[in-house]
Amino acid sequence: MDDLTFSDFTTGEKLRVATLTARIAKRGLADDGTDRVDTSDLKRRIERIERDALRRKHGK
Numbered sequence: 903m904d905d906l907t908f909s910d911f912t913t914g915e916k917l918r919v920a921t922l923t924a925r926i927a928k929r930g931l932a933d934d935g936t937d938r939v940d941t942s943d944l945k946r947r948i949e950r951i952e953r954d955a956l957r958r959k960h961g962k
Contacts, residue, residue, distance in 0.1 A: 906956050906959065910955050910958075910959050912955075915951050915954070915955055918947075918951055922947055922948050922951075923948070925944055926941045926944050926945070929941050929944075
């Protein structure tokens with residue numbers, strides 16, 4: 903995102919992002935080469951966490 907760094911996240915957010923990233927990787931490993939594995943739901947959750955952290959950083 904904008905000027906967001908990893909230190910801008912709370913500990914809970916860091917854990918959630920790490921967990922969601924691991925789930926994306928797990929789904930990617932389950933793919934049999936057809937690229938039919940959908941990870942958009944997990945990516946949207948990560949983006950929402952990033953937006954919340956950015957909003958908190960800028961005090962909005």
